[in-house]
Amino acid sequence: MREVAVIGVGMTNFGELWEKSLRNIWVEAAMAAMKDAGVDRIDSFYVGCMSGGLFVGQEHLGSVLADYLGICPVPGTRVESACASGALAFRLGFMEVASGISDLVMVSGVEKMTDVSGDEATYALATAADMEYEGYHGVTFPGLYAMIARAHMTKYGTTREQLAQVAVKNHAHGALNPRAQYPFTVTIEQVINSVKVAEPLNILDCSPITDGAAAAILCPADRIKEFSTRPLIRVSGSGHASDTIALHSRKDITWLSAVEQAGKRAYAMAGVGPKDIDFAEVHDCFTIAEICILEALGFVEPGQGGPATMQGRTARTGQIPINPSGGLKSKGHPVGASGIAQIVECVEQLRGEAGKRQLDHARRALAQNMGGSGGSSLVHILEVV
Amino acid sequence: MREVAVIGVGMTNFGELWEKSLRNIWVEAAMAAMKDAGVDRIDSFYVGCMSGGLFVGQEHLGSVLADYLGICPVPGTRVESACASGALAFRLGFMEVASGISDLVMVSGVEKMTDVSGDEATYALATAADMEYEGYHGVTFPGLYAMIARAHMTKYGTTREQLAQVAVKNHAHGALNPRAQYPFTVTIEQVINSVKVAEPLNILDCSPITDGAAAAILCPADRIKEFSTRPLIRVSGSGHASDTIALHSRKDITWLSAVEQAGKRAYAMAGVGPKDIDFAEVHDCFTIAEICILEALGFVEPGQGGPATMQGRTARTGQIPINPSGGLKSKGHPVGASGIAQIVECVEQLRGEAGKRQLDHARRALAQNMGGSGGSSLVHILEVV
Numbered sequence: 030m031r032e033v034a035v036i037g038v039g040m041t042n043f044g045e046l047w048e049k050s051l052r053n054i055w056v057e058a059a060m061a062a063m064k065d066a067g068v069d070r071i072d073s074f075y076v077g078c079m080s081g082g083l084f085v086g087q088e089h090l091g092s093v094l095a096d097y098l099g100i101c102p103v104p105g106t107r108v109e110s111a112c113a114s115g116a117l118a119f120r121l122g123f124m125e126v127a128s129g130i131s132d133l134v135m136v137s138g139v140e141k142m143t144d145v146s147g148d149e150a151t152y153a154l155a156t157a158a159d160m161e162y163e164g165y166h167g168v169t170f171p172g173l174y175a176m177i178a179r180a181h182m183t184k185y186g187t188t189r190e191q192l193a194q195v196a197v198k199n200h201a202h203g204a205l206n207p208r209a210q211y212p213f214t215v216t217i218e219q220v221i222n223s224v225k226v227a228e229p230l231n232i233l234d235c236s237p238i239t240d241g242a243a244a245a246i247l248c249p250a251d252r253i254k255e256f257s258t259r260p261l262i263r264v265s266g267s268g269h270a271s272d273t274i275a276l277h278s279r280k281d282i283t284w285l286s287a288v289e290q291a292g293k294r295a296y297a298m299a300g301v302g303p304k305d306i307d308f309a310e311v312h313d314c315f316t317i318a319e320i321c322i323l324e325a326l327g328f329v330e331p332g333q334g335g336p337a338t339m340q341g342r343t344a345r346t347g348q349i350p351i352n353p354s355g356g357l358k359s360k361g362h363p364v365g366a367s368g369i370a371q372i373v374e375c376v377e378q379l380r381g382e383a384g385k386r387q388l389d390h391a392r393r394a395l396a397q398n399m400g401g402s403g404g405s406s407l408v409h410i411l412e413v414v
Numbered sequence: 415m416r417e418v419a420v421i422g423v424g425m426t427n428f429g430e431l432w433e434k435s436l437r438n439i440w441v442e443a444a445m446a447a448m449k450d451a452g453v454d455r456i457d458s459f460y461v462g463c464m465s466g467g468l469f470v471g472q473e474h475l476g477s478v479l480a481d482y483l484g485i486c487p488v489p490g491t492r493v494e495s496a497c498a499s500g501a502l503a504f505r506l507g508f509m510e511v512a513s514g515i516s517d518l519v520m521v522s523g524v525e526k527m528t529d530v531s532g533d534e535a536t537y538a539l540a541t542a543a544d545m546e547y548e549g550y551h552g553v554t555f556p557g558l559y560a561m562i563a564r565a566h567m568t569k570y571g572t573t574r575e576q577l578a579q580v581a582v583k584n585h586a587h588g589a590l591n592p593r594a595q596y597p598f599t600v601t602i603e604q605v606i607n608s609v610k611v612a613e614p615l616n617i618l619d620c621s622p623i624t625d626g627a628a629a630a631i632l633c634p635a636d637r638i639k640e641f642s643t644r645p646l647i648r649v650s651g652s653g654h655a656s657d658t659i660a661l662h663s664r665k666d667i668t669w670l671s672a673v674e675q676a677g678k679r680a681y682a683m684a685g686v687g688p689k690d691i692d693f694a695e696v697h698d699c700f701t702i703a704e705i706c707i708l709e710a711l712g713f714v715e716p717g718q719g720g721p722a723t724m725q726g727r728t729a730r731t732g733q734i735p736i737n738p739s740g741g742l743k744s745k746g747h748p749v750g751a752s753g754i755a756q757i758v759e760c761v762e763q764l765r766g767e768a769g770k771r772q773l774d775h776a777r778r779a780l781a782q783n784m785g786g787s788g789g790s791s792l793v794h795i796l797e798v799v
Contacts, residue, residue: 030514038672050546073654081541082467086549088541089496092672092789095656096544096663102675103652104790106502107494112475117491121506128513156466156473160436164471269489270459271480278481287477290487404477405489 030127032250035262035411038373039064040243043361044210047240051078051085051141052097054112054242057306058366059098059137062244067256071246072131075106075122077114077138078365085141085155091155111157112314114138115243115368116398116407120267123409126247126298137244138366150238154364157401159275171235173276173402176229178317181283183227184332187320189229191335193220195316196233196358198344203355205385210239210361220316234316239361243369245376262379266410268294274404287406288325288397295408296393303327306410307390308350308378310371311360312399319343319351322397326408345388353378353386368398368407415512417635420647420796423758424629428746429595432625434784435655436526437482438472439627443751444483444522452641456631457516457748460491460507462499462523463750468538470526498698499523500628501783501792503651505755508794511632522629523751531618535623539749542786544660556620556660556700556788560612563702566668567614569717573706574614576720578605580701581618581743583729588740590770595624595746604666605701619701621639624746628754630761647761651677651686651795659789672791673784680780680793688712691795692775693735693763695756697784698742704728707782708736711793730773738771753783753792764798 041054050059055076063069076094081087091105110117116137122136142150155164158173181187188268197217203209215233223233251263276282296302298409303326311326313319322333328349329337337343343351354360354374356366375394377383383391392413399406424446426439434442438632442463448454461479464470476490495502500523507521527535535639542551543558563730566572582602588594600618608618638646662668681687688711696711698704705719716723728736739745739759742752760766760779768776777798782789 052546080467080473082465082538083473086537086541087545088465088468088494089543089659089786089789091495091502092656092659092785093544096658096660096789100659102655102672104656104676105495106506106654109473109492109494110476111488117476121491124510124513124515127515128509130509130512152471153467156471158474159478160470160472163439174561212751269491271477271489272486273481274477275481275566287487291489400477401474404474404481 031128031129032213032249033123033247033264035245035264035376036248036253036257037062037246038376039065040208040370040373041241042208043239043241043307043363045143045240046286047143051087051139052093054138054240055094055139056097058242058244059135062212063134064248066246068133070179071103071133071135073104073125074135074137075108075118077108077118077368078158079109079111079114079140080153085144087339102130103125104146110405111400112364113368113398113400113405116409119372119409120269120407121233122247123264123267124365126249132248132252134247135244136247136369138369139239139242140363140365141238142238142363144221162275171227171230174315174317175230176276177282177321178229180315184283187335190217190341192234192316193217194338195313195319197222199313199352199356199358202345202353203359206355206360209355210237214230229271230315232393236314236357236362241361241363241366243366243373245369245372260380262412263414265412266295266299268292268408271405272403274401277400280331283321285321285325285403287403288322288399291406291408292326295410299410306395307393307396308353308388309397310352310354310374311397313352314362315354326397353388371396375411379411416514418508418511418632418649419635419638420630420637420649420761421633421642422447423761424450425593425755425758425761426626427593428624428626428748430528430625431509435483436472436524437478439625440522440524442718443627443629444520447520447631451631453631454517456488456518456520458489458492458510459522460503460518461501462493462753463748464494464496464499465538465541470529486533495790496785497749497785498753498785498790498792499750501794504753504757504794505654505792507632508649508652511634512764517637519632519634520629521632521754523754524627525750526625527748528625538738547660548589556612557616559700559702560615562667563614563660566702566705569668572720572779575602576724577619577701578602579723580698580704581605583723584737584741584743587730587738588744591740591745594740594744595622598746610763618650621699621747624748624750626746626751628751628758630754630757645713645743645765646799647764648797648799649794650797651680653677653793657788659786668706670706670710670788672788673707674694676791676793677711680795684795690778691780692778693738693773694780694782695759696782697738698737699747704736706761711782732746733771738773756781756783760796764796
């Protein structure tokens with residue numbers, strides 16, 4: 030296997046982009062990534078998209094997007110693993126370059142979620158759960174994560190304030206991000222007093238419905254000098270794992286086994302452990318999710334995600350900054366794009382190009398993306414060489 | 415890159431499988447392929463599915479199917495390229511084994527299309543076209559292929575009888591296939607007098623709406639003796655290409671450029687040409703499609719697809735048997751599964767295990783799968799060593 034580098038990244042602003050269609054925003058992100066990489070052609074591309082069918086009535090994105098980027102007959106591959114679709118596109122592009130099949134591969138993600146009603150979006154998102162045993166009985170994602178939160182509070186004593194602090198921290202980070210959907214700060218009191226969605230989660234515990242696209246360009250590390258004078262950003266680890274789709278099938282719903290397994294595989298490939306990671310972008314679709322992920326990735330001991338957050342250990346000035354971009358919570362969560370937007374943040378931080386968000390020590394980054402209530406997860410590790 | 419072999423195949427019967435759900439039929443095909451290969455574990459799997467969201471309200475198949483096959487945390491990747499989703503799964507599994515990342519990979523396809531009404535299925539299928547410029551203006555797939563047929567008849571003098579003969583031939587083949595949805599013969603008169611769908615195409619020119627699943631197991635060729643005493647079936651070529659999604663953007667709508675490009679790439683990788691292929695499974699979603707594909711793959715000169723079919727050159731006793739399985743037309747067309755079902759037929763023919771359908775000379779096979787009206791296509795070449 031060849032060593033793989035990220036030589037370009039690009040993304041749209043995240044938000045309610047009503048004046049643009051799915052193909053428009055994807056092309057915008059793709060062009061930005063190609064410009065950033067300094068390339069005028071690619072060998073193939075991958076696009077993560079959760080549900081073009083339910084959100085905009087358009088499948089077959091490999092053809093649509095190749096067409097609208099003007100690159101036919103270059104092949105395009107659409108992949109889907111619910112909200113982890115973006116990271117799945119990244120992994121497959123990584124494999125295509127690592128294998129030697131292609132040299133210049135674009136990995137991307139897109140979702141256009143605001144063209145349908147809130148009810149329709151909630152249905153579309155619920156198809157990431159077990160529809161036969163969860164969705165069709167009325168359980169949607171806030172409800173599933175509320176059950177996880179309640180179990181975590183019961184088992185470990187995690188508090189309402191600790192959950193809220195995840196949102197407070199991520200909004201503080203996102204307030205520095207010009208591409209964020211909600212770039213403002215919030216307080217613990219505001220989170221706790223915001224509209225109830227599913228006990229104990231309020232609206233400010235939930236990531237939003239978002240339109241957006243993101244892209245990155247991969248090439249073999251030994252060819253990077255042809256394209257770029259920037260520091261080499263190496264993909265040192267990639268892990269992918271599954272878990273049961275329905276919560277009721279899991280031994281312990283507070284433990285995200287797919288995250289643990291994907292993390293272990295990525296750490297093993299990179300030859301590092303959680304203590305060697307300088308910062309991470311993780312899948313904070315709900316505040317409780319970030320707490321469980323901190324534990325499953327080994328950044329903290331089981332049950333310590335809440336206290337660690339409250340102590341500021343995961344803030345941008347803490348020991349292990351989590352979600353310096355603002356995360357899904359503040360930056361927004363166009364489900365197919367989020368996994369690639371995490372990569373964009375990692376690359377900008379590793380290059381020292383993150384502007385007001387720049388972290389002091391950013392040499393090795395971890396990006397963790399997750400499908401549904403944790404039925405699938407992918408973890409990537411990036412390093413500046 | 416390592417040499418890759420197919421060591422097991424399996425599929426469900428194709429038809430209206432109302433008593434089974436998507437997860438049931440996929441597990442049935444997956445278990446059959448694992449049994450056929452003699453393996454009790456896999457490293458990862460790919461599943462092609464066009465629209466779990468629109469047909470059954472279930473996305474996130476990587477998690478659902480890993481769960482129901484009982485193999486968590488093994489990762490599953492769902493891919494989509496409309497009706498070419500199955501072959502796309504095959505190509506990605508091929509890359510994963512060729513790269514050395516994994517040794518035992520399942521490639522599969524599934525679609526459950528009969529749980530929705532005919533109108534809903536027609537809408538779901540239309541999302542493989544350009545919905546902004548074709549679908550939402552009322553053009554569905556029979557209409558798109560009818561335009562291609564009319565153009566082909568005008569440009570080359572292709573006749574109504576020649577179109578009908580494609581269906582006659584494929585039903586004659588499918589009548590020998592116990593897994594086919596419509597295993598009966600038809601005559602030219604029956605095709606020409608069947609219900610009109612979109613002038614000049616009648617119902618017997620169209621592939622049906624079908625439930626079904628298919629799977630295959632890939633491994634490195636140098637490990638085949640650990641698993642199988644059967645002849646080695648080698649994957650010698652793989653090609654993937656795109657074309658504009660909308661017909662109106664193409665210079666010549668009778669020419670399937672993505673098929674030509676995918677074919678050229680597969681031929682080049684295998685070091686062969688169309689004359690070296692013993693038989694082929696191709697994407698006869700409509701009778702005109704098979705005629706255009708014969709031309710784009712170089713089996714006949716442009717414009718000669720109709721006459722070659724009428725002369726019997728593509729029958730099972732002809733020079734280049736096309737669709738010995740019965741094709742999409744007679745065997746059925748569960749859109750995400752069709753690309754893998756083509757592989758199942760190729761492998762059974764190459765092994766000499768095709769029963770009543772067995773061809774006399776079957777040493778090198780080609781499988782061609784296509785998305786929408788040709789916006790994407792994949793071609794694979796398999797050989798018995």
